[in-house]
Every structure is written in C-alpha cells, then in structure tokens.
Amino acid sequence: MADAVREMGAKCRNWSKWGPNDELGTLNYITPETIVAATRRVRRGVTFSLAIPFDNTGPQINQPRRFNPIHRMILTGPDFTTGAFKRPGGVGFADDMVIMALQCGTQWDALSHCFLDGRLYNGYDANLVSSEGAKKNGMEKMARFIATRGVLLDLPRAKGVDWLEPGYAITVDDLEAAAKAHSVTVGRGDALLVRTGQMSMCRARGGWGDYAGGDAPGLSFWTAEWIHRRELAALATDTWGMEVRPNEIPDTYQPLHQVLIPHMGLLVGEIFDLDALAADCARDKVYDFLFVAPPLPITGAVGSPVNPLAIK
Numbered sequence: 001m002a003d004a005v006r007e008m009g010a011k012c013r014n015w016s017k018w019g020p021n022d023e024l025g026t027l028n029y030i031t032p033e034t035i036v037a038a039t040r041r042v043r044r045g046v047t048f049s050l051a052i053p054f055d056n057t058g059p060q061i062n063q064p065r066r067f068n069p070i071h072r073m074i075l076t077g078p079d080f081t082t083g084a085f086k087r088p089g090g091v092g093f094a095d096d097m098v099i100m101a102l103q104c105g106t107q108w109d110a111l112s113h114c115f116l117d118g119r120l121y122n123g124y125d126a127n128l129v130s131s132e133g134a135k136k137n138g139m140e141k142m143a144r145f146i147a148t149r150g151v152l153l154d155l156p157r158a159k160g161v162d163w164l165e166p167g168y169a170i171t172v173d174d175l176e177a178a179a180k181a182h183s184v185t186v187g188r189g190d191a192l193l194v195r196t197g198q199m200s201m202c203r204a205r206g207g208w209g210d211y212a213g214g215d216a217p218g219l220s221f222w223t224a225e226w227i228h229r230r231e232l233a234a235l236a237t238d239t240w241g242m243e244v245r246p247n248e249i250p251d252t253y254q255p256l257h258q259v260l261i262p263h264m265g266l267l268v269g270e271i272f273d274l275d276a277l278a279a280d281c282a283r284d285k286v287y288d289f290l291f292v293a294p295p296l297p298i299t300g301a302v303g304s305p306v307n308p309l310a311i312k
Contacts, residue, residue: 004221004249004255005116005221005249005252005255005258005259006116006117008221008224008225008259008263009116009258009259009262009263010263011224011225011228012224012225012227012228012259012260012263012264013263013264014026014121014122014263014264014265015121015122015123015263015265016122016123020122020123021122022122022265023111023121023122023136023137023138023141024111024141024142024145024265025111025121025122025264025265025266025267026231026232026233026234026264026265026266026267027142027145027146027233027234027267029188029189029231029232029233030145030146030147030148030189030233031189034148034149034188034189034233035147035148037149038147038148038149038150038290038291039290041149041288041289041290041311041312042289042290042311042312043286043312044284044312045311046280046311046312047309047310047311047312048276048277048280048309048310048311048312049273049307049308049309050106050193050236050272050273050274050277050293050307050308050309050310051105051106051272051273051305051306051307051308052105052106052199052271052273053105054069054098054100054104054105054106054305055068055069055071056068056069056070056071058104058105058208059104059105059202059208059211059212059240059271060101060104060212061208061209061210061211061212063212063213065101066101066103066104066212067100067101067104068100068104068105069098069099069100069104069105070098070099070100071096071097071098072096072097072098072099073094073095073096073097074095074096074097075092075093075094075095076094077092077094079092080092080093100305102139102298102301102302102303102304102305103270103303103305104305105271105305106269106270106271106272106273106305106306106307106308107269107270107271107303107304107305107306108139108142108146108234108267108268108269108293108295108303108304108306109257109261109267109268109269109270109302109303110134110137110138110139110142110295110301110302110303110304111137111261111262111265111267112128112129112134112136112137112138112139112302113261113268113302113303114254114257114258114261114262115129115262116258116262116263119262120136120137120262121137121261121262121263121264121265122136122137122265124136124137129302132300133299133300133301133302134300134301134302135300138298138299138300138301138302139295139296139297139298139300139301139302139303139304140297140298140299140300140301142267142294142295143294143295143296143297144294145294146191146233146234146267146291146292146293146294146295147290147291147292147293147294148189148190148191148233148234148291149189149190149191149288149289149290149291150190150191150192150193150288150289150290150291150310151179151184151185151186151190151191151192151193151287151288152182152184152193152195152274152277152278152281152287152288152289152310153175153178153179153182153184153186153192153193153194153195153287154178154182154195154274154278154281154282154287155170155174155178155194155195155196155197155217156195156196156197156200157181157195157278157282158174158177158178158181158182159174161197162197162200162201162204163196163197163198163200163201163217164196164197164198164217165217166198166214166215166216166217166245167215167216167217167244167245167246168196168217168218168244169217169218169219169220169221169244169248170194170196170217170218170219170220170223170244171220171222171223172220172222172223172226175194175223175226182281182285182287183285183287184287184288186230186232187230187231188230188231188232189231189232189233190230190232190233191232191233191234191235191236191291191293192227192230192232192234192235192236193236193237193272193274193277193291193310194219194235194236194237194238195237195238195274195275195278196216196217196218196237196238196239197217197238197275198211198216198217198238198239199211199238199273199274199275200275203275211239211240212240213240213241214240214245215245215246216239216240216241216244216245217239217244218237218239218241218242218243218244218245219235219237219242219243219244219256220243220244220248220256221243221244221247221248221249221255221256221259222248223256224256224259224260224264227260227264227266228264232266233267234266234267234268234269234293235260235266235267235268235269236268236269236270236272236308237269237270237272238271238272238273238274238275239270239271240270240271241254241257241270242256242257242268242269242270243255243256243257269293269306269308272308277310280312284312286312289310289311289312290310290311290312291308291309291310291311292308292309292311293306293307293308293309294306
C-alpha cells in the first residue's frame with residue numbers, strides 16, 4: 001500500500017510550480033492582495049492565541065526524541081540582592097534560557113521536516129538536511145510570510161459532539177459539511193485550522209494521557225487531493241500529528257505528511273489550541289479571521305515553535 005502514497009504524491013506534487021529554486025511551497029499562494037483582503041476580516045479587534053503554554057507541563061510524555069521545554073534562569077533577583085553579582089548604581093537584571101525540542105508544543109513543520117525516497121519538497125536531496133541543519137527548505141525561509149485569512153472548521157461542533165474520538169478519520173465530506181454548517185468557504189491562500197476537539201478531551205480527562213504519539217482523530221489520507229485543489233497556504237490541527245492515528249495506510253508512517261510536505265510543499269501545523277477560538281466563532285457565527293503566525297527564523301531548523309494569532 002506504500003504505492004498509494006507515491007501515487008497520491010505524484011497527483012499533488014507542486015515541484016517547480018514556483019520555479020526550480022523555490023523553498024516556500026504553498027506560501028506562494030499568499031500574495032499582497034491576499035494579505036490586504038485578510039485584514040478586512042478584523043471587525044471587533046479581538047485576538048486569540050492558539051498556542052499552548054511552553055513549559056514542563058506540556059504534552060510530550062514518554063517520547064523518545066521530543067521533550068517538554070526546560071526553562072532555566074541565568075541571572076535572578078538573589079544574584080544581585082545577595083551581592084553575588086553586581087552592577088553600579090544598585091541596578092539588577094534577570095536573564096533566562098530555554099532548552100526545547102522545536103516541535104514539542106504548538107509548532108510548524110518546515111518543508112525540510114519530511115522527505116520521501118530521499119527527496120525534499122521541490123526535489124532537493126534529503127542529504128541537505130544534516131547534523132548542521134537544513135541547507136534547503138529551512139524554517140528561516142518562511143519567517144515573514146505567514147499572514148493571511150484563517151478559516152476554522154470545527155468538526156465536533158458541526159457534528160454535535162464534544163470531540164471526535166481517537167482513530168476517527170476526517171473525510172472530505174466531513175470538511176465540506178463543516179464548511180457548509182459554518183457558512184464559510186475555503187480557498188487559495190487560506191490557512192485552514194481543523195478542530196478535532198482532542199484538547200477538549202484531554203482537559204475533560206484531566207491530563208494529556210497519550211496525546212503525544214497515541215491514537216488521535218485527524219485528517220484522512222484521502223483528503224490530500226481536496227487540500228491540493230483548494231490551494232491552501234497552510235493547514236493546522238489541534239492534534240499531535242495532524243492526520244488520523246492509527247494511520248490508514250499499512251506499512252507506512254504518517255502517509256499524509258509524505259504527500260503534503262515533500263510533494264505539495266504545504267506548511268503543516270500541529271498542537272494548535274483552538275478551543276477558545278471555536279467557542280467565539282460559535283457565538284458570533286464568524287469562522288474566518290486574520291491569521292498571523294510567523295515561525296522563529298532559526299537558520300536551518302526543520303520546525304519552529306509558534307504563537308499563532310487569530311484576530312477577529
């Protein structure tokens with residue numbers, strides 16, 4: 001069944017669409033006109049942060065590679081009040097640092113994050129992502145491009161449930177039914193935010209459980225062509241892995257990632273907290289907004305933490 005991934009990748013491939021040297025992928029759909037139009041979605045001046053807190057209570061439990069942020073102080077109040085560290089005139093300063101996996105919380109996947117058959121997006125050699133970082137498709141290339149119209153599709157609310165159960169595969173019919181229920185369209189240059197309610201489930205159960213790496217609702221592999229036809233700039237969900245888990249394609253891992261990132265060049269976001277935004281959208285019946293979510297311009301990074309803002 002791995003051939004199904006390659007066949008879908010070929011159908012959805014955007015290599016050379018924006019030239020042989022492109023490293024932005026679907027962010028090319030965001031034009032100056034797109035941004036100007038998106039600013040007109042701001043009517044109330046209400047802002048929602050879609051990030052979870054970056055701290056040691058995060059979702060990375062028993063993960064082999066990713067861990068929750070470690071925050072450490074470099075300079076503190078007692079360093080100065082005890083006289084251990086001095087500056088003239090009685091002034092003091094506090095400094096701190098964070099050690100973290102860049103994809104441990106609310107984050108974007110760079111186009112260098114996933115590759116198939118040794119090739120990155122736009123045909124670049126996967127060996128260009130080495131111990132020194134990504135020489136192509138690095139996160140820093142996207143630092144100024146993610147401001148556009150955002151659209152929320154709230155699947156649980158459209159279905160009349162609190163959350164989608166782990167293992168539920170969101171279909172094209174589900175996406176279109178939610179868009180119809182919300183009276184919203186999805187199209188070129190949009191950032192599509194898909195709420196599954198899994199964070200609501202974790203909150204109701206009092207902890208993250210196996211949120212990171214476990215079974216989850218998510219997009220079906222078979223939504224790839226729908227996503228491609230709509231020419232989305234970005235796609236993000238409130239789950240750890242964006243696509244349904246367990247995966248639908250046997251003998252492969254994260255098959256939808258393999259199509260969306262290295263073939264389509266789509267910016268993918270995960271662990272977005274969409275609950276407060278969804279509640280507001282349900283109240284005012286407006287499911288689109290200005291969306292601003294630039295990554296940190298970490299040279300050669302294959303992912304980045306982000307504090308996405310939805311502004312209504």
